[in-house]
Amino acid sequence: MAESIQVLLVGAGVVGRAIATDHLLAGCEVWLADRDEAVLSEACDAVLQRTDGRADSASPWGALVPIPIVHLMPKGLDDHPVDTDAVPVWLVIESIAEKLAIKQAFFAEVENWFSRSPILTTNTSTLPIGQIASAMHIHPSRFCGMHFFMPVVGRHAAEIIVHPGTEDAVIAVCEEHVRGLKKAPLRVLDSPGFVxxxxxxxxxxxxxxxxxxxxxxxxxxxxxxxxxxxxxxxxxxxxxxxxxxxxxxxxxxxxxxxxxxxxxxxxxxxxxxxxxxxxxxxxxxxxxxxxxxxxxxxxxxxxxxxxxxxxxxxxxxxxxxxxxxxxxxxxxxxxxxxxxxxxxxxxxxxxxxxxxxxxxxxxxxxxxxxxxxxxxxxxxxxxxxxxxxxxxxxxx
Structure with missing residues (x-):
């Protein structure tokens, strides 16, 4: 089967919607999800207003996401039929509450959402990557940090924070994704405050x-x-x-x-x-x-x-x-x-x-x-x- 990378961004707060906006402005479609449907709706409106993008309710194929979700597409992206023979690799970017226990519980759950092994990343700016990975049972090797800086649209770099078990192939995909957003990937070690x-x-x-x-x-x-x-x-x-x-x-x-x-x-x-x-x-x-x-x-x-x-x-x-x-x-x-x-x-x-x-x-x-x-x-x-x-x- 052909391979494609699709982005699922979880967390539609201030930082999450900034990351979604940055993706659309860079020409990258994204699925945005949040447990609070009202927050998701408000974020969707804000992102589309700033980007002139479009939204629909298309289901993310190869994934079963049990929380409210919307598909956001950048301006100029043509509608395209879903290739059912191309089960995507999902790149998850998490931007939820900055609490270790909450993030650990989220990643232990999100591992089970996909029919194909996902790449899992956290936008944490403070929490140890290794401690978050320690709660994962299936894919800890496919996990790393992907830290965006505020204001996301105006910053041309993102930190890629690895823990000892992170696969090289996962790091390569994350770095390539950051480059696709016209940012420099900064690979740093899992240390307090990162860089x-x-x-x-x-x-x-x-x-x-x-x-x-x-x-x-x-x-x-x-x-x-x-x-x-x-x-x-x-x-x-x-x-x-x-x-x-x-x-x-x-x-x-x-x-x-x-x-x-x-x-x-x-x-x-x-x-x-x-x-x-x-x-x-x-x-x-x-x-x-x-x-x-x-x-x-x-x-x-x-x-x-x-x-x-x-x-x-x-x-x-x-x-x-x-x-x-x-x-x-x-x-x-x-x-x-x-x-x-x-x-x-x-x-x-x-x-x-x-x-x-x-x-x-x-x-x-x-x-x-x-x-x-x-x-x-x-x-x-x-x-x-x-x-x-x-x-x-x-x-x-």
Missing amino acids: VNRMLAPYLNLAMQLLCAGLSATTIRAAALRYGMPMSPLELIDLIGPRTAFDGGRVVWQSFPHRMDPSPLLPAMVKRSLLGVAGGKGFYDYAEDGVRKGDELSAEVSELVDRYARDDFGAAEIGGDVPLVADLFAAAMWREAQAIAATGVADEETIELAMSGGLGYVAPESNASWRGHMNAIREQRLLPLADRFPKLKSLQ
């Missing part, structure tokens, strides 16, 4: 430490842009979602407590049910279309910043020094990259792609790379910061 989240955690935490130490959100945004990031770290937290950012940051902090002192601001936002862009309120207020309403912090976050005002490492002397804050951001991520490379989680080339394709970094100098920029400023600007701010763990 992108591990780089991101000290950067986002530092931004919140600075905010609670009295620096303005405007200074933090200006410094991030000067450093080469596409948006403020506070806006990025809102885009990811404070809950997801908290989960990811906690994994990194608990695994590497010598690398960062977690700010109390993010868990306080989670307790207040501030959902970021998805809920219309986070560090900033947002309109229904996700556009930030203004430059002022939301009233709720301003109150929390006042409540948790503290200076963990002597940030009071910084004031509105945008170049200095930009160098602090650079130094924190550079130090984390050194630790990642030293332990073999990823090589320097992969880290470079993670910065550009995963985080949207663009070096201030024309035609420079992230690594090139770090090397250019390391001796004169980055290394002295560790002595100047000895209490800032992420610089040591």
Whole structure:
């Protein structure tokens, strides 16, 4: 029988619909499923509106999916009859709740949905791939991580996270699928935070430490842009979602407590049910279309910043020094990259792609790379910061 790859995306929340949108814009049809039919319907409308795609209720052949499902097709894809002689290999991308027990139960169940061995992937940004695979009884060797970054459409890389039992053929299919989405596949080892989240955690935490130490959100945004990031770290937290950012940051902090002192601001936002862009309120207020309403912090976050005002490492002397804050951001991520490379989680080339394709970094100098920029400023600007701010763990 001829072989074809078909994509089943399970989970129609904010991230799931972003992944579905990215597939359709890349010309790839996808079956989208969710246990909540109302959530699925809302996601379908949102995806089709952004992509001008089409939807139908065609059943996924070679699979028995016991939850609500819809077939999404990109604009320009001609209707084509189902080839009943071509039983597809299903590539499952899971984007459900970021809880280990929930994901383990899901993959133990989903193994039985297909008449032919599927390829199973999780979009987790925080959970150990090997622990999820340990709950699988049939296909643990056909399982790996496939981690997309937010905003999915604007990021040109995805992490492929393998565990010791992942088949080489499965890795090859996943990497080829990522390339088909016009993204670079970043193969990394199963380590806390993988690469992108591990780089991101000290950067986002530092931004919140600075905010609670009295620096303005405007200074933090200006410094991030000067450093080469596409948006403020506070806006990025809102885009990811404070809950997801908290989960990811906690994994990194608990695994590497010598690398960062977690700010109390993010868990306080989670307790207040501030959902970021998805809920219309986070560090900033947002309109229904996700556009930030203004430059002022939301009233709720301003109150929390006042409540948790503290200076963990002597940030009071910084004031509105945008170049200095930009160098602090650079130094924190550079130090984390050194630790990642030293332990073999990823090589320097992969880290470079993670910065550009995963985080949207663009070096201030024309035609420079992230690594090139770090090397250019390391001796004169980055290394002295560790002595100047000895209490800032992420610089040591």
